[in-house]
Amino acid sequence: MSHSKPSLISRPIRARIDLAALRHNYLVARRHAGAARAFAVVKADAYGHGLLRTVRALRDLADGFALLDLADAVALRDAGITQPIVLLEGIFATGDVAVCAEYGLRPAIHCAEQIAMLRAAPPGVRLAVGLKVNSGMNRLGFRPAVVPAVLAELRTLPAVESVLLMSHFADADGPRGVDEQYRRLAPLIADFAGEVSLANSAALLRHAHTVHDWVRPGLVLYGGSPFADESAESLGLLPVMTLGSRIIAVQEVAAGERVGYGGLFTATQPTRVGVVACGYGDGYPRHAPGGTPILVDGRRTQTIGRVSMDMLACDLSELPGAGVGSPVTLFGEGLSADEVAAAAGTLSYEMFCALTKRVPVIETGGD
Template sequence: MPRHTVAKIDLDALRHNYRLARDRAGDAIAMAVIKADGYGHGIRTVARALAADTDCFAVACLEEAQAIREEGLPHTVVLLEGMHAAEDVATCCQLGLEPVIHSHHQLDWLAAGPAAPQCWVKVNSGMNRLGFAPEDLKEAMARLASAGCPVRGFMTHFAAADEPDSPATAEQTRCFQAAVAPWPEAQLSVGNSAAHFRPGQPLFDWSRPGIMLYGASPLPDRNGPELGLQPVMSLESELIAVRTLRPGDAVGYGQTWVAERPTPMGIVAIGYGDGYPRHAGTGTPAWVNGRRVSLIGRVSMDMLAVDLSEAPDARPGDRVELWGAHVSVDEVARQAGTIGYELLTGVTARVPRLYHQSGRNA
């Protein structure tokens, strides 16, 4: 019998979160960002689940776009990193994909090809990863026109939309608007998940909700449910051993936690080999038999330990929620010194994804 360590995926919660993003986008169209295997939830199933609610998906790379097409979905698909090789131009044309053009070598590839796909143009407004500097846009647009490449619009990416007191987002917005002003008919896209919760932030024509679709918060000081989001993934396992520790007993590698009193302890069949964060140490919450319990000691590759003082009747075989409806993935992430994005995308392939529809949002 296989381990009972699973990631349960609630597709109704996914749809709820997309609809919330769509509502918060106002007049903007919300393209559903499903890169990184649907943020660890399974890109093919996520795409099918959202197909009736959105007309557009956004992914990072060609392989992800191909997975959507293999599911028979005709939706607009935007490649956020654009093309990675010259031969990708033909593939984009064949599959009807819209690459984001951000670099001069991509312009070279488009100029050399017999045909060109509709595209977006990335503007570097201050993130300083990808995109053309505002002063280079005129040349880039001229080269796209010469290559016969129709431009749907412009996009940029915010560096600090999750920081309400930072002036960076307003400065990037002003920079972006000034840069694209010579092309008033172009469509504009700026809004990541955090921007949907930023009061007064214009989202223009297209927003790009990502992490919020999966129920995790894009804001560092808020959990997903506090923003009206529903958790999509419930990472669960079971107790495989229960014992009582004596005062002075140490637990786990490095013996970093030592019992100060008789303590009921459970061993859970999950660890960093499953994607649970190794740095989620003592005090990180989990959920057993309707009660919050806490991790103790170091997380191992296949196991971790929990203090069962709050759930003294727990027995081997009892279910344990590591994150989900009762323990927010954002809370676990903060304990581990990271963000919910990393935890959700980091759940490994050996953890089966079990899909269901809760009916909460039907």
């Protein structure tokens, strides 16, 4: 006698990835880019949205892709991606040079050790590279004063086919802007005969003069605003990731009673507390304080007390119709990830990347 397996009902938490919104956001970035081409930045598993899922959704739109890991770039080639791919941290071992050449990948070169790797490449290896300029962020790259000499050296190497001049802005989204860094870059750009890539999401949207041959939109692709003073919605962006769950329990808490670990919330009046199947084990920020916005049955309320690994609490006192089974939006459609991130003292970048493997992902808006 055969027995069928019982239907398994998992926790109600889900992350929905809207691929139509992703494509929409890329086109918003492209409109700001004008005649420039745009590398879609898909590092960190496409900011937590899934590398292959994201790239496949953009494969007919994107001019190119930018990421960090050589293995991920090879996986994109194996999946049939033919657009230019740039490796933002470049190569890490001499053997990487031949792999980059074989798969048509462009590593960013940012230190003398990487030039030595190029010099040691086997005969016949040819590849395009990026040259990273440290224009003031002091993270990766060569200082402007030595860039002409580095360029001259790169052009003598048999392994180097072409050079893309690159830099990154530290405060394109902030009050200092890009002017100080751009002043250091301008003479190099004026004397450079090849292609140039400077603008990240914030520079692309707010500093049009930094747009050259290639731009590198990242956060905006996923529906986040790079600016604290301007919402994603006002920029014409759509949320791509929506994290949703449900109320799994309701507690009637009397005045003076506490809620959650450490008893951080004390009720000042009788309070209906909803318990949501979502916690830091799912990627929700543990440090999100009480008062962080949340949607229940499509209506705004706020979290209560400390976020635990698997659950968090919210205030249902003004939502008498809400109860066990009511849908909850932690962030995404209807509740900006940027707003939730600001309340939690973090960035939407971090929240997207923090989504854990135990959260099931549902795709919508696919072809």
